[in-house]
Amino acid sequence: MRILLLGYGKMGQLIDKLATEDGHTIVGKIHIDNRDELKSITRNEADVAIDFSQPSAAVENIKWCIDQGIPVAVGTTGWLEQKEAVDNYCLKNHGTYLYASNFSIGVNLFFKLNEQLAKLMNSQEQYAVTSKEIHHTQKLDSPSGTSITIAEGIINNLGRKTKWVNNESDKAEELEIISERIDPTPGTHQVTYSSTVDSIDITHTAHSREGFARGAIAVAQWLTHQKGVKQMSDFIDQ
Numbered sequence: 033m034r035i036l037l038l039g040y041g042k043m044g045q046l047i048d049k050l051a052t053e054d055g056h057t058i059v060g061k062i063h064i065d066n067r068d069e070l071k072s073i074t075r076n077e078a079d080v081a082i083d084f085s086q087p088s089a090a091v092e093n094i095k096w097c098i099d100q101g102i103p104v105a106v107g108t109t110g111w112l113e114q115k116e117a118v119d120n121y122c123l124k125n126h127g128t129y130l131y132a133s134n135f136s137i138g139v140n141l142f143f144k145l146n147e148q149l150a151k152l153m154n155s156q157e158q159y160a161v162t163s164k165e166i167h168h169t170q171k172l173d174s175p176s177g178t179s180i181t182i183a184e185g186i187i188n189n190l191g192r193k194t195k196w197v198n199n200e201s202d203k204a205e206e207l208e209i210i211s212e213r214i215d216p217t218p219g220t221h222q223v224t225y226s227s228t229v230d231s232i233d234i235t236h237t238a239h240s241r242e243g244f245a246r247g248a249i250a251v252a253q254w255l256t257h258q259k260g261v262k263q264m265s266d267f268i269d270q
């Protein structure tokens with residue numbers, strides 16, 4: 033598979049290494065200082081693109097891929113307020129893209145566990161729920177994209193929560209997401225249900241970035257045979 037990398041920081045460089053070891057070819061490594069190189073890349077040279085850039089760059093990168101007819105797997109977080117517009121742009125222009133707040137298989141299993149636990153808690157009002165994420169200090173966005181997906185999983189399945197907030201809250205209907213920045217944490221996400229007598233915690237701890245990178249490569253390969261706006265559950269449930 034011929035892969036165009038959009039963003040060549042911590043994730044882009046790791047994907048370069050792992051994909052090359054697996055026999056794939058990297059046809060471009062685009063970062064903030066060489067964006068002009070994009071002008072010379074066409075659909076004929078790349079089977080797929082993988083975007084791990086920055087919140088401020090993701091939308092432009094995705095639209096560029098759609099315009100070129102290059103499917104794109106997007107890991108960049110922090111641009112969700114524009115997702116509906118990008119989905120519409122993709123559909124209107126017959127493109128292909130998938131955004132995942134987290135490409136690791138373990139986190140996507142954790143998402144399902146989180147939804148099941150939230151459903152069970154509808155009949156257990158004695159438990160108060162909170163959510164916490166910990167990442168390295170270079171992270172630009174807060175809360176993490178993964179913790180937003182976790183919060184949506186709770187809000188869609190637990191009647192007593194209607195919105196999330198990225199701080200402490202004393203409003204019963206608000207789900208707290210607490211963000212901590214501690215080096216060198218690759219990504220830790222925890223959901224806690226507490227009553228006066230006990231607590232239930234579910235935690236996903238990434239030991240490195242490898243799970244994110246391997247997941248993105250696998251999704252990129254799958255995406256070369258897909259059309260339209262896809263999500264991680266389409267890939268996981270296939």
Ligand SMILES: NC(=O)C1=CN([C@@H]2O[C@H](COP(=O)(O)OP(=O)(O)OC[C@H]3O[C@@H](n4cnc5c(N)ncnc54)[C@H](O)[C@@H]3O)[C@@H](O)[C@H]2O)C=CC1
Nearest residue numbers: 039040041042043063064085089107108109133134135244
């Ligand atoms: N979905 C997932 O599984 C994961 C998502 N992420 C997200 O991926 C993004 C990147 O993470 P890292 O690699 O750790 O960041 P990083 O800061 O190490 O690298 C970012 C890269 O983007 C480049 N960049 C900046 N502006 C650009 C532009 N206009 N066009 C092209 N490239 C541009 C920078 O030059 C740099 O190479 C973040 O939003 C992070 O939250 C990170 C890990 C896993």
Ligand SMILES: O=C(O)C1=N[C@H](C(=O)O)C[C@H](O)C1
Nearest residue numbers: 109133134171176177178219
């Ligand atoms: O910035 C990171 O590093 C990560 N970002 C993603 C997020 O915002 O959820 C995924 C992962 O946790 C690492």
